[in-house]
Amino acid sequence: MIYALCFTLILVGLYGITCKKNLIKIILGFIILDYGINLFLILIGFRKDGIAPILDKSMDINTFAATSVDPLPQALVLTSIVIGLAVTALMVALATRIYERYGSFDVTKINKLKG
Amino acid sequence: MTEYIIFTFLVFMILAAVAALESKDLLSSIISIGAVGFMLSVVFLYLKAPDIAIVQVVVEILTLIILIRVTISRDIRTIEDTRNFMPFAKNVILLFVLAVLAARAIGLLPEVGVNLSKVAQYYLLRGFEETGAANIVSAVILDYRAYDTLGEATILFTAILGAVVILRRKAKE
Numbered sequence: 209m210i211y212a213l214c215f216t217l218i219l220v221g222l223y224g225i226t227c228k229k230n231l232i233k234i235i236l237g238f239i240i241l242d243y244g245i246n247l248f249l250i251l252i253g254f255r256k257d258g259i260a261p262i263l264d265k266s267m268d269i270n271t272f273a274a275t276s277v278d279p280l281p282q283a284l285v286l287t288s289i290v291i292g293l294a295v296t297a298l299m300v301a302l303a304t305r306i307y308e309r310y311g312s313f314d315v316t317k318i319n320k321l322k323g
Numbered sequence: 324m325t326e327y328i329i330f331t332f333l334v335f336m337i338l339a340a341v342a343a344l345e346s347k348d349l350l351s352s353i354i355s356i357g358a359v360g361f362m363l364s365v366v367f368l369y370l371k372a373p374d375i376a377i378v379q380v381v382v383e384i385l386t387l388i389i390l391i392r393v394t395i396s397r398d399i400r401t402i403e404d405t406r407n408f409m410p411f412a413k414n415v416i417l418l419f420v421l422a423v424l425a426a427r428a429i430g431l432l433p434e435v436g437v438n439l440s441k442v443a444q445y446y447l448l449r450g451f452e453e454t455g456a457a458n459i460v461s462a463v464i465l466d467y468r469a470y471d472t473l474g475e476a477t478i479l480f481t482a483i484l485g486a487v488v489i490l491r492r493k494a495k496e
Contacts, residue, residue, distance in 0.1 A: 209330070209435075210326065210329060210330060210333065210435050211429045211432060211435065212426070212429055213330065213333040213334065213337065214333065215422070215425050215429065216337055217333070217336060217337055217340060219418055219421065219422055219425075220337060220340045220341060220344065221340070222418060222421070223344065223414070223415075223418055224340075224344040226414040226417070226418070227410075227411055227414045227415075228344065230349070232349050232352075232353075232390070232393070232394060233344060233349075233352065235390070236343055236344060236352060236353070236356050236390075237344060239356055239360075239386065240340045240343070240344075240356070240359065243336075243359060243360065243363050246363075246375075247363060247366065247367075250367060250370050250372055250375065251370065251435060252432075252438075253438060253440070253443070254370050254371070254435060254436055254438065255436055255437070255438045256325075256435075256436030256437070257436075258371050258436075258438075259371060260371040260372070260373055261371075261447065261458070261459040261460055262373075262457060262458045262459070262460075263450075263451050263457040263458075263459065264457075269448060269451065270448075272447060273444055273447035273448045276447050276459070277370070277371045277372070277438070278438050278440050278443040279443060279446055279447065279450075279459040279460045279462075279463050280440065280442060280443055280446065280463060282372045282374060282375055282460045282463075283460050283463035283464045283468060284468075284471070285372075285375055286374060286375055286378055286460065286464060287464070287471060287472065287475040289375070289378050289379060289382050290378065290382065290475065290479060291475060291478050291479065291482075292382070293382045293385055293386060294478065294479045294482035294483055294486075295482055296386055296389065296390075297389055297482065297483065297486045298482045298483075298485050298486045298489075300389050300390065300393050300486075301485070301486040301489040301490045302489060303393060304393050304489075304490065305489055305490070
């Protein structure tokens with residue numbers, strides 16, 4: 209059920225990318241898609257009644273390995289979040305330039321091909 | 324208990340995402356995106372991923388700053404924002420087909436909270452003695468998969484370089 213809700217979030221992002229006219233709205237759809245995919249990956253690594261993958265001094269290593277959540281998706285999602293920020297910055301820079309040239313964020317008005 | 328909390332947060336996240344996409348005012352839709360991101364950070368905390376939660380908060384603040392910077396100085400804030408009917412209907416049909424396929428795929432996944440990964444067991448058992456890091460996530464990032472982190476830094480550098488080049492006032496002759 210949580211997976212289904214998470215996928216609904218991804219679908220909302222896809223709806224924003226495909227159905228919206230405004231460039232900023234398309235970027236927002238991309239951000240929502242990004243969030244949904246990150247959340248999905250973290251959900252895959254979750255373990256019921258688990259603990260964070262940080263080793264405590266008083267804790268036995270075997271019980272730690274038996275109760276901790278999966279550290280691998282967390283490490284990869286950490287990378288993916290930062291990349292998402294960089295890509296968002298790049299898209300916003302492009303949108304700014306497009307606005308300066310055409311005076312609009314509307315993608316249906318940005319169809320003049322001038323040399 | 325944790326599942327119900329995550330469930331509630333996810334419902335509110337979807338509502339905020341729809342509000343962000345459907346709002347007529349660009350600034351309020353950006354604020355809604357901020358709500359989605361901060362709720363996502365809380366969900367990460369409940370999913371026992373504190374490192375991700377911290378990074379998510381920082382990245383969310385930076386995203387909001389960038390988006391508000393690009394929106395606030397423009398004069399057009401309210402927008403007419405629906406496409407013509409036929410492409411819209413096509414897209415909705417596409418999304419519906421995707422949802423049906425995903426429902427099949429989600430049925431094949433293990434339950435939430437059941438983790439079947441074998442490499443995680445290796446990292447958790449041997450990570451401390453092999454790398455000396457008490458935080459296994461940082462052990463994975465900085466030791467086992469350091470090349471991934473190098474690649475990430477390269478992507479980050481390239482994307483920011485691209486943004487700087489695009490936003491540069493005037494190209495040098």
